[in-house]
Amino acid sequence: MKILLSHGDGGLLTHDLIDGVFREAFNDAALQEQNDAAVMPVQAGYMAITTDSFVIHPLEFPGGDIGKLAVAGTVNDLAVSGAVPAYMSVGFILEEGLDIALLKKITASLAATAREAGVRIVAGDTKVVEKGKCDGMYINTTGIGFIERPERLGYNRIQPGDRIIINGGIAEHGVAVLGERAGITFDPPLPSDCRPLNRLIVPLLEQFPSIRFMRDPTRGGVATTLKEIAVSAGVRMVLDEELLPIQPHVRGALELLGMDPLYLANEGKVLMIVAEEEAAGVVDHMRKHPDYRLAAVIGKVEAGHGEVILQTALGGARELQMLSGTPLPRIC
Amino acid sequence: MKILLSHGDGGLLTHDLIDGVFREAFNDAALQEQNDAAVMPVQAGYMAITTDSFVIHPLEFPGGDIGKLAVAGTVNDLAVSGAVPAYMSVGFILEEGLDIALLKKITASLAATAREAGVRIVAGDTKVVEKGKCDGMYINTTGIGFIERPERLGYNRIQPGDRIIINGGIAEHGVAVLGERAGITFDPPLPSDCRPLNRLIVPLLEQFPSIRFMRDPTRGGVATTLKEIAVSAGVRMVLDEELLPIQPHVRGALELLGMDPLYLANEGKVLMIVAEEEAAGVVDHMRKHPDYRLAAVIGKVEAGHGEVILQTALGGARELQMLSGTPLPRIC
Numbered sequence: 001m002k003i004l005l006s007h008g009d010g011g012l013l014t015h016d017l018i019d020g021v022f023r024e025a026f027n028d029a030a031l032q033e034q035n036d037a038a039v040m041p042v043q044a045g046y047m048a049i050t051t052d053s054f055v056i057h058p059l060e061f062p063g064g065d066i067g068k069l070a071v072a073g074t075v076n077d078l079a080v081s082g083a084v085p086a087y088m089s090v091g092f093i094l095e096e097g098l099d100i101a102l103l104k105k106i107t108a109s110l111a112a113t114a115r116e117a118g119v120r121i122v123a124g125d126t127k128v129v130e131k132g133k134c135d136g137m138y139i140n141t142t143g144i145g146f147i148e149r150p151e152r153l154g155y156n157r158i159q160p161g162d163r164i165i166i167n168g169g170i171a172e173h174g175v176a177v178l179g180e181r182a183g184i185t186f187d188p189p190l191p192s193d194c195r196p197l198n199r200l201i202v203p204l205l206e207q208f209p210s211i212r213f214m215r216d217p218t219r220g221g222v223a224t225t226l227k228e229i230a231v232s233a234g235v236r237m238v239l240d241e242e243l244l245p246i247q248p249h250v251r252g253a254l255e256l257l258g259m260d261p262l263y264l265a266n267e268g269k270v271l272m273i274v275a276e277e278e279a280a281g282v283v284d285h286m287r288k289h290p291d292y293r294l295a296a297v298i299g300k301v302e303a304g305h306g307e308v309i310l311q312t313a314l315g316g317a318r319e320l321q322m323l324s325g326t327p328l329p330r331i332c
Numbered sequence: 333m334k335i336l337l338s339h340g341d342g343g344l345l346t347h348d349l350i351d352g353v354f355r356e357a358f359n360d361a362a363l364q365e366q367n368d369a370a371v372m373p374v375q376a377g378y379m380a381i382t383t384d385s386f387v388i389h390p391l392e393f394p395g396g397d398i399g400k401l402a403v404a405g406t407v408n409d410l411a412v413s414g415a416v417p418a419y420m421s422v423g424f425i426l427e428e429g430l431d432i433a434l435l436k437k438i439t440a441s442l443a444a445t446a447r448e449a450g451v452r453i454v455a456g457d458t459k460v461v462e463k464g465k466c467d468g469m470y471i472n473t474t475g476i477g478f479i480e481r482p483e484r485l486g487y488n489r490i491q492p493g494d495r496i497i498i499n500g501g502i503a504e505h506g507v508a509v510l511g512e513r514a515g516i517t518f519d520p521p522l523p524s525d526c527r528p529l530n531r532l533i534v535p536l537l538e539q540f541p542s543i544r545f546m547r548d549p550t551r552g553g554v555a556t557t558l559k560e561i562a563v564s565a566g567v568r569m570v571l572d573e574e575l576l577p578i579q580p581h582v583r584g585a586l587e588l589l590g591m592d593p594l595y596l597a598n599e600g601k602v603l604m605i606v607a608e609e610e611a612a613g614v615v616d617h618m619r620k621h622p623d624y625r626l627a628a629v630i631g632k633v634e635a636g637h638g639e640v641i642l643q644t645a646l647g648g649a650r651e652l653q654m655l656s657g658t659p660l661p662r663i664c
Contacts, residue, residue, distance in 0.1 A: 005659040005661040006657070008551075008659075008661060008662075009551060009552065009655055009658075009659045009660055009661065010556060010597075010655060011551075011552045011556050011655025012653070012655065014551075014552075015654065034564065035413060036382055036409040036410075036412055036547065036548070037380035037381060037382035037409050037410055037413035037415060037475075037477070038381045039379070039380050039413065039415075039479060039482045040378065040379055040380075040381065042375075042376060043374075043376055044374060044375055045373070045374060046372065046374065047371070047372055047374050048370065048371050049369060049370045049372065049419060049421055049454055049455045049476065050368055050369035050455050051422070051423045051472070051474060052423065052457045053424070053457055053472060055425060055459045055461050055465075077368040077369050078369055080368055081367060081368050081369035083369060083371075087381060089381055089382070089383035090383070091383045091385040091472045091474075093387060093425075093470055122381055123381045123382050123383045123474075125383050125384045125385055125472075127386075127662075128661065129467065129470075129661070129662060130661060130662075132464065134466060134470075138425055138459075138461075138466075138470070140383070140385060140423045142383060142421050142423075142455075142472075142474035143369075144381065144476070145369070215368065216368070218342065219340075219341060219343075219346075220343045220346075224342060228366070263343075265342075322343045322347065323341055323342060323343025323344065324343050327336070327337040327340075327341045328341055329337040329340060329341065329460065329461070329462060330340075330459075330461060330462075331341075
């Protein structure tokens with residue numbers, strides 16, 4: 001069974017698609033009512049809103065697929081903002097001729113990741129475009145979370161002396177996708193780190209008051225993300241190349257692909273800026289989880305004006321800029 | 333200047349695009365902070381969430397463009413749910429080679445429509461795909477509104493004897509887009525009805541307690557939307573063909589295009605189910621606005637089991653089903 005243009009015309013086949021694929025997979029009371037908008041209770045306070053479209057190619061890759069990624073990416077944007085993710089909308093753009101079995105598989109993966117993250121999918125939309133006007137499918141997810149203290153995290157809290165922490169090996173998503181695209185099978189397989197991080201981040205925020213700022217280093221990688229933070233906070237960040245966690249097999253693949261790990265996307269990593277006195281505690285907490293055994297302090301914050309410096313293993317120093325000039329299209 | 337793949341890599345050119353196109357057009361404090369999520373205050377109560385992706389072809393059409401449509405479509409889904417639209421996210425998928433001047437024009441139209449509707453654009457995302465992997469641009473908007481009394485509207489409030497009201501001529505969006513696609517220039521021009529309806533709907537809801545249910549008849553048209561309502565409410569709906577407002581020039585274009593107006597999309601229309609005693613008052617209120625002079629009662633609700641019946645001008649009766657078999661792709 002293939003997707004037809006009529007699946008997107010709002011008529012009978014659109015209803016069949018909703019009933020046959022989406023309703024069962026997402027199984028949320030808010031969707032069952034089939035209204036134009038989902039109605040949800042809210043407490044007084046603050047909410048966080050984030051949106052992301054996912055155009056990754058290929059749709060499936062080692063360690064994940066566009067459905068898992070579409071949940072993880074949006075949940076992580078909420079979590080690094082200090083929010084507890086609550087609700088999500090999902091908008092599909094499907095290409096005429098797409099295999100409905102693949103759509104079902106990706107929808108099931110999306111739904112399973114949302115359940116794992118404890119996020120409810122409350123609103124959806126499906127459009128179909130002609131063959132050749134999209135690449136299988138694109139997915140938008142928009143997430144809503146709730147924040148108790150919005151002043152808890154901010155660029156203005158970052159201070160010289162703070163430490164920079166990451167929860168594990170870098171470049172794993174980028175290597176998985178670029179390897180898959182290049183048709184390279186790694187042995188052992190190198191899966192993407194794609195996963196929702198809210199169950200890691202929310203307890204850390206409760207336990208460690210000196211977590212000052214967080215960001216997930218996706219497109220553009222660790223270097224671009226740290227540069228954005230350094231510029232916005234008006235500080236200098238110094239990274240120690242020898243402290244950067246990279247899984248040994250990933251390091252080998254990076255040499256094969258000729259890529260700089262500092263500019264490759266991550267989809268299950270968080271950069272935290274933490275006061276020096278709590279940095280070891282945060283890393284210890286992370287390392288207790290089997291997925292985050294490589295968590296490490298990778299650098300520190302100094303007084304400055306937006307510079308990011310990499311101290312190399314050979315004792316040199318290199319200033320890092322944002323990703324520029326080598327496009328890595330459709331990595332997420 | 334054209335869109336390059338590097339505009340979507342999360343690096344320097346992505347920042348240039350955000351600074352040069354989106355930040356000024358949208359000009360919202362929540363976007364200026366450049367965080368992964370916007371943080372907004374909320375009151376205790378209920379919120380409505382809706383999402384829509386827009387893949388309309390062509391990107392510009394008489395009376396509107398994909399930017400105006402992307403706001404109107406989502407604002408209207410919130411408004412017909414009884415919500416006061418408040419916040420919106422916007423996700424762009426851009427095709428490599430897209431003219432940046434066109435992107436700026438559509439972004440300005442989107443921003444102007446949001447201001448007109450009183451909705452804040454608080455979160456955004458941009459992705460770029462290779463030439464031939466999209467059709468200029470696709471836009472997702474996700475809207476959040478607030479509802480005081482969620483029980484105010486519902487299928488369960490619809491009763492036999494209620495009247496069915498529409499706020500103006502039908503099929504105008506469908507005719508505008510299909511005409512543009514076919515390369516037909518109508519004289520006088522036939523613009524799409526594309527517009528946000530919250531400033532019409534919110535005061536009506538306050539003034540007329542017997543408004544029981546609303547829906548905007550977009551994809552699938554008036555017939556498909558009424559069929560959905562009739563089935564969900566478990567009633568019979570009887571439409572009077574002679575009462576259906578259709579602008580005379582639109583009627584001529586429909587004959588030329590060979591299309592049934594009951595199945596063509598509207599993007600500035602609302603179907604309201606209202607108690608008989610308030611129906612005339614609702615129509616009078618609508619007609620005071622120059623855009624809604626053709627507002628009319630078009631039919632009534634009877635006891636039944638999901639049927640929609642069209643009483644024709646010749647005295648016959650035809651049962652209407654959902655749109656099926658004639659795809660009208662990418663109408664929104």
